[in-house]
Amino acid sequence: MKDKIIRIAPILLIIAIAILAIATLVTIGQSFFGTDEQKVEEKSKVEEPVEDWKTNEPNRSVKMTVRGPIVANENFRSYTVEVSQSKRVLTTYKGYLGEVIKQVSLPNSPDAYDQFIHALDKANMMKGQSFSGKEDDLLGVCATGHLYDFSVLKNDTLEKHLWTSTCRGSVGSLKANTQQLQNLFISQIPDHQKVVKDLGIDELSRR
Structure with a gap:
């Protein structure tokens, strides 16, 4: 044995x-x-903000940032339009430190915001996969043209953003019609034409 x-x-x-x-x-x-179950779970976590961004909540907002060509600090210009349930704000800046030139702040309503975010959705504002790391570094991107960044925020914290530019070599992560989105944002501010025109960087609206 x-x-x-x-x-x-x-x-x-x-x-x-x-x-x-x-x-x-x-x-x-x-x-x-990872297992298939883990992949589905991880994918749902990544995509959750995209599904939630149309939720009409007081703590949410959407924002567009437009940056002009990279020139001398004295001549550099940019502007933002941010919209939430309670307000619509257009801010223009000069210099790379973001010195405010002018700000227009107007009240908003939940119903108006609801219409606006659904219009943005139909214009595919969040269509595209966000970049990460160096691919998402916007420093120096499209130095001779215009950069457009569209973002979704919750409690003033960025959830997702997609960007593009007028430079062929820097098409970015946005897969939507930039002019359509820009017009939707800027139209939230009555008499915006003069404010933006004074910056000299309203590239898309002049096309």
């Missing part, structure tokens, strides 16, 4: 090692690739 156990022992040891090796490979594979 003892001799039989001694003969079987190496076989059992090999089987145990094989099982352990398979279990280790499965664990490593799951850590790299």
Whole structure:
């Protein structure tokens, strides 16, 4: 009996090692690739803000940022339009530190905001996959043209943003009609034409 156990022992040891090796490979594979259930769960977490951004809540807002060509600090211009349930704000800036030139702040209503965000949705404002890391670094992008950034915020914290530019080599992450989106935002501010025109960077509206 003892001799039989001694003969079987190496076989059992090999089987145990094989099982352990398979279990280790499965664990490593799951850590790299994840199960289908994990992938679905992770995907839903990534896409959740996109689905939620149309929710008409007091703590949410949408924002457009337009940046002009990268020139001397004295001549650099940019502007933003941010819209929430309670207000609509157009702010123009000069210089790279964002010195405010002029700000127009107007009240808004939940019904008006609801119409606006659904119009943005139909214009595909959040269509596109956000970049990460260096791909999403906007420093120096489209130095001779105009940069357009469209973002969704919650409690003044950025949830997602997509951008594009007028430079062919920097098409960005946005997959929508930029002029349509820009017109929707800027139209939220009556008599905006003169405010933006004074900056000299209203590129799309002049096309």
